[in-house]
Amino acid sequence: MSSNYLSNDSLNYLNTTNRIPMKDWRCRDASLYSKISQVGEGTFGKVYKAQYTSKTNTSYVALKKILIENEKEGFPVTAMREILIMKRLHHKNILKLIEIVLSQPNEKNKYRGNFYLVFEYMEHDLSLLSTLRINYTIPNIKCILHQILSGIGYLHKNNIIHRDIKSANILLNNKGEIKIGDFGLARIINPNPNIAKRYTNRVVTLWYRAPELLLGETNYGFAIDVWSIGCVFSELLNGVPLFNGRTDNEQVEKIFEKCGIPNEESWKGVTKLKYWKERCPNANYTFNLREVYKDNKKVDDITFDLLSKMLILDPSKRITVKEALEHNFFKNEPLMCKPEELPIIGEDSHEYQSRKDYKQNKILMEANRGNKNLINNINHMNNPNNNNINIGNNNNNGVNNNGNKGNNNNMIIGKNDLETNNNFRNEFLGIKRNPD
Numbered sequence: 001m002s003s004n005y006l007s008n009d010s011l012n013y014l015n016t017t018n019r020i021p022m023k024d025w026r027c028r029d030a031s032l033y034s035k036i037s038q039v040g041e042g043t044f045g046k047v048y049k050a051q052y053t054s055k056t057n058t059s060y061v062a063l064k065k066i067l068i069e070n071e072k073e074g075f076p077v078t079a080m081r082e083i084l085i086m087k088r089l090h091h092k093n094i095l096k097l098i099e100i101v102l103s104q105p106n107e108k109n110k111y112r113g114n115f116y117l118v119f120e121y122m123e124h125d126l127s128l129l130s131t132l133r134i135n136y137t138i139p140n141i142k143c144i145l146h147q148i149l150s151g152i153g154y155l156h157k158n159n160i161i162h163r164d165i166k167s168a169n170i171l172l173n174n175k176g177e178i179k180i181g182d183f184g185l186a187r188i189i190n191p192n193p194n195i196a197k198r199y200t201n202r203v204v205t206l207w208y209r210a211p212e213l214l215l216g217e218t219n220y221g222f223a224i225d226v227w228s229i230g231c232v233f234s235e236l237l238n239g240v241p242l243f244n245g246r247t248d249n250e251q252v253e254k255i256f257e258k259c260g261i262p263n264e265e266s267w268k269g270v271t272k273l274k275y276w277k278e279r280c281p282n283a284n285y286t287f288n289l290r291e292v293y294k295d296n297k298k299v300d301d302i303t304f305d306l307l308s309k310m311l312i313l314d315p316s317k318r319i320t321v322k323e324a325l326e327h328n329f330f331k332n333e334p335l336m337c338k339p340e341e342l343p344i345i346g347e348d349s350h351e352y353q354s355r356k357d358y359k360q361n362k363i364l365m366e367a368n369r370g371n372k373n374l375i376n377n378i379n380h381m382n383n384p385n386n387n388n389i390n391i392g393n394n395n396n397n398g399v400n401n402n403g404n405k406g407n408n409n410n411m412i413i414g415k416n417d418l419e420t421n422n423n424f425r426n427e428f429l430g431i432k433r434n435p436d
Contacts, residue, residue, distance in 0.1 A: 030103040030116050033063055039350045044184055049121060060121040061098065065114055082183045085160060093151030095171060095181040096120045122171035122179060127351035129167055129235045138298055141236045142336035147178035148229060153321040156222045159191050163203040165228035167235055168351035176339030204228060206251055207241050212315050214252050216274025223315035230310030237298055253281040259313055260287035267314035302329050
């Protein structure tokens with residue numbers, strides 16, 4: 001792979017002749033796609049795996065539902081921004097927006113219809129690093145990281161900042177291709193560092209949020225994406241999230257605990273940031289990030305040099321995407337593998353299903369401790385059509401007295417089921433998921 005990703009990747013988004021004519025912005029009917037299963041969920045709505053069948057072949061897509069039922073102003077501004085940006089993106093490492101479709105108005109959607117964004121389908125996302133415990137080799141990691149940097153570099157070249165890079169938004173297909181997804185928080189920014197900007201700092205999932213955002217900075221730039229990539233890079237190396245705080249204050253402390261507490265000499269202006277006094281921990285932390293990887297044979301000096309430059313606290317000193325692609329990490333042996341040489345994972349794996357499995361295992365463990373009320377309160381998770389889920393004495397695998405599966409009035413979880421699921425206890429306790 002060549003690191004010269006900037007050669008022919010200009011959007012020319014200010015050139016009106018490059019824009020799609022309004023007459024071509026026509027929505028086809030959503031019934032063209034058959035939903036198979038839900039693979040994602042968020043404040044925007046839900047994401048489904050769907051099938052499209054034409055006269056010549058059958059293909060799979062991802063349908064992202066845009067919630068508009070409760071919108072007072074019509075179509076959500078954030079969704080409009082996402083569509084406008086993605087319509088202009090054409091890069092092998094950026095998820096492709098195929099089209100926008102509209103479902104028929106009905107009583108359920110308040111006679112307004114539902115809009116769906118249709119994307120190419122990707123079988124996995126990188127949240128599998130902490131759930132499936134994939135042990136990637138250094139050539140594998142170089143291949144994945146290079147593709148991530150190439151995609152984000154394309155965005156930065158065109159003055160677009162993603163603002164929500166995390167493992168779950170980095171998608172992987174069975175061909176080994178990496179694509180950046182979820183542009184709900186992305187926006188076009190003014191790249192001139194001499195012009196003050198005021199953007200919201202409530203962006204990026206907490207575990208991947210840069211320290212300048214946590215300390216209240218609103219005049220930020222591309223460096224926040226680089227910090228997030230550094231966090232993903234660490235997950236590729238170690239298999240677990242690097243900074244997993246539960247609150248903003250705890251997240252700041254976890255970062256400073258490993259990267260040291262900055263001062264005006266190491267980060268000019270840091271003590272003047274809005275939340276500095278409130279969130280700076282009362283401790284004498286020094287830089288000890290290297291200790292995290294002391295027993296990791298994958299992390300040699302060159303690897304750590306790139307990682308540490310992505311995780312520099314001062315955003316003005318943080319390495320850029322272009323510089324990262326030119327780093328010796330990608331030039332030294334062993335070289336990156338080809339995408340098609342990445343390990344085959346098998347079944348589809350997405351963060352949504354991992355969260356669901358996590359909750360279901362927790363339910364079974366709570367039930368094994370005798371907490372029957374918890375089971376009955378969340379019966380909709382396993383089967384929304386059940387009226388009751390009871391803890392029984394027999395393992396009947398969810399078959400009711402009539403011998404029917406599915407829409408039972410009573411679903412029995414046998415004690416044998418609960419004992420079997422105790423085997424998941426250690427694995428369950430080891431899974432760490434991202435905060436909402």
